[in-house]
Amino acid sequence: MTHAVKNRGTLEVTTPSDREIAMTRVFDAPRSMVFDAWTRPELLKRWLGVRKGWTLAVCEIDLRVGGEYRYVWRKDNGTEMGMRGVYREIVRPERIVCTEVFDDKWYEGEAVDTMVLVEENGKTTLTTTVLYDSKDARDGVLKSPMATGVGESYDKLDEVLADSRFEPADGTTR
């Protein structure tokens, strides 16, 4: 995929191979700032998976090669979802390679995440690629609660409401 269009807010998701999911997104900030937002717990807790009653309750990061990270999201009803991994490469502020394993096994084995940050004119292009052990593992993730919104059903509701065929049960409108 090319990086021809560099508008903030356009997230591109692709499957470069049978075992990968890649994302590209531009941020209107220098890459050191984007790097910090991904690696400092107090900043990560502000945005990663924090939606509709979910908090990133546990966020521990030992940012060195061989160091571990641990994230646990918690919903207001007590439901938890966790993941962990180990850092393999850290080149601040341009590159991180780490493993990822979810507590709930949506896929076999661990996946390898590669994050690359490229800065140009004060804007940062972020590319993340997740490489799974197998195609089945990758496809499992695409169907997982994570992909559909950290394990909750509001997306379903959004879909129903957005559906043009949706009509209120009382039939008062239309």
Add this chain to the structure above:
Amino acid sequence: MTELAAPFRMSQPAISKHLKVLERAGLVSRGRDAQRRPRRLEAKPLAEATRWLERYRRHWEGNFQRLDVLLEELKTAGRNQRKRTGRKGDHQ
């Protein structure tokens, strides 16, 4: 297959290879009709795959919009700090 190959500047074996990949992926099925082997596009798995990808994309777009907000805050904080440091001792 001759019909399918017609619009492409590709050899028949090449077309046949592409079709086999699509068949293996369950995106194309093969029928039987005397001498012909009509292929049919299996749109359902394709649509499903697109749907999962779109949900995944939407999930991450939500994350990244929150990240945009945070980055704006960090930039503003950085600017204010620079302003304060820059004007240190400057009593206007």
